[in-house]
Amino acid sequence: TRESGHHGCRRRRREKGCDMKVLDPSIVEGADGIAELLAGGLATLLGPEAAARWQIRREHYQPRVLLSADGDGIAAAALVSNRPATAALKIVDLWCCEAPALTPMLDAVIAMARQARAAVVKWEIRHDAGLPEAARPRGFVEMQPRAHPDPGVDGYALWLTPLPHTEPRYYAQSTEFTCGAVAGLLAAELVGRPGFSGDLRDRRLELDFWRTASNFPACEPIGLAVAVQRHLGVDRHVEVALDTENPLLIDEFRGFDREFRIELQNDSRQHAADLGVTVRGDRVEIAEVAERISVGEIALLLITQTPMHGQNEPHWITAHASDGQTLVVVQDPWLDRPGGETWVDAHDLPIRLAELDRMCRWGRDEHRGVVFVARE
Template sequence: MSGFGTPAVGEAPAVFEEFGAELVEVLGEERAAWWRKPRSPYRPALAVRRSEGGEPLAALLTSGRPATAAVKIVDLWCAATAAGLAAAESLVDALLEERALAGDAAVKWEVAPGVSLPPFAIARGFAPMRAPWGAKGTERFAGFVTWLREVPHEELGYYAQTTLYTCGAVAGLMAVEARGVVGFAGSGAGDRDREIGFWREATNHPACEPIGLAVRLREEVGSVAGGDAADDAPVEVALDRTGPVLLEDYQGFEFDYRAELQAHSTARAEALGVPIARERVSMEELEARLNDGWVALLLVDEEPMHGVTGAHWIVAHAARDGMFLLEDPWVEDPAGESWVDTHDMPVAAADLDRMVRWGADGYRGIVWLRRA
């Protein structure tokens, strides 16, 4: 990240330390600790505007996941003077211009408790994001976004998984809202019970493989009165590999019983009328189906976003001109992420194409859910 034309730019906290003493003085210890938080590898950058005499007038801290098309304003400070406000507006304007030139779809703004969104942000299109049902303690932040590329959509509700292994369950329970089914309700312990219960019925220990997840999702949407009447096959699977999947690290008994569970899920899918297509889905087809009344649960490799390989489930719910909007149940809160990063997360087709694959063969697993 270049720093949008400012004289002092780089990764936080390294660059923060260069200006640390004077910024601690203006920010206060508690707020400065948030600025110092290690945010690598999420592209942290600090930009500072100064007066002719070298006094700091405004400072802007940003971050953003690799392989996504959004940057988040973590915080903005400015001196309580006309010059400070002008410097703050200049920093934000420069950021918006740079991210538009870079092809990003959105700039988000995370607002901590006790901090207000400056009035000039509204004039630049920053609008409130839908508050999450649950977000691992990061619900305390308010979220705002201004769209640099238009992707027409209605926001899905957001919930952050509370375990390392319930991403598939959470993805499914977020997606069902598009079907008119209540997944989460913002009810704290009740929502976590739903998360764990759905996972227990869909899991292949500990992961949810595509067909088993689709079967549980089909049962979920069919359990609501009228849920079966809208169409014959509200849930479908696209998996361009036959045989068991997500078992690359298992052998012997550990492989065999999981493979048997997957065979049972395949038989159950047939009984429920869940079609399983074996052709590979392109990003063009994914976009077309999203615009034709579907949402998609995507099996992805997290490596492009986090630098560490891992199987994970996310939800794609809108797309336009090669830009996709995703709900990612995982929030890397120890590195400064919040629900603001992972709700309505834009990703370009080329990056999503790298993510939606798993294993040495790079097979692609997608669970389709038809909207109401």
């Protein structure tokens, strides 16, 4: 968030051809439209560092720019984005020529979020910039930092749908394949067991946990539940709901590569029995998942990435809060950094139950795998 010098900003808007006629407020949608807007003079107003962020092509994440204008051209601009199938809107950046223009632009963004039925508005702010004073009366509060703090980006949240809950720290998976390990370790933290420490030991912990849970490279539900139970100890109950007795996540393998993964999954079932991990064979309904989370349980959810990222890949997320009826709040350990995402996108992310039902399916038969972890 930046404000330009009063007189210099007006002069640049006239001199650089930024006096385009803009409705108040107007919306420019899509990566191509934003690129054209930047080339037409907005990049000059933003400055090189900010313009570079605005030029990232976020097309899968529904980028939009809200604009307001006065007699000299663009007076304020807000770049927003959101993951599809989620109930969050993110302010990537908000620029204004003069301080008075910030408040109506911020209110326009909040109004847009309400119209889209977003549960939360997140604001990604450069670490040395700080939250503008106009945002605090509207209810924006700082979000918990990542386990390894990002020195460049802070995050603030305005919950439009109140959902009181304990906010966890955020940790991003450091590989393409350790989502299950990160999800399990985040669950451990949430139930009061050792998790990430916030230093260089965390990556080794992530990889070591993945080794114990992996079906190489993916973590299947029962193997992940066994690893979580071993990490937590016997005084925390772990339960698996998996609607098939057949091996999972092996469709792409043949021959030996397939057979040894089947052997590992059979072994995981035996370990689950030995450790007292409950294994259900029915298809758990999302309504039950939400209700159990709302009374304190943690749920590790096997999802497809298609609704959020357009990629049909298996993935684990940690669901840690819910109102029991409409929303579930998750930690997603994966970020699309080339697409402009930061920890602000994936942290404390609300998802409506209908969308979560669409995500929690995997493979041709759309199997559902959920690992429940009790807090006590």
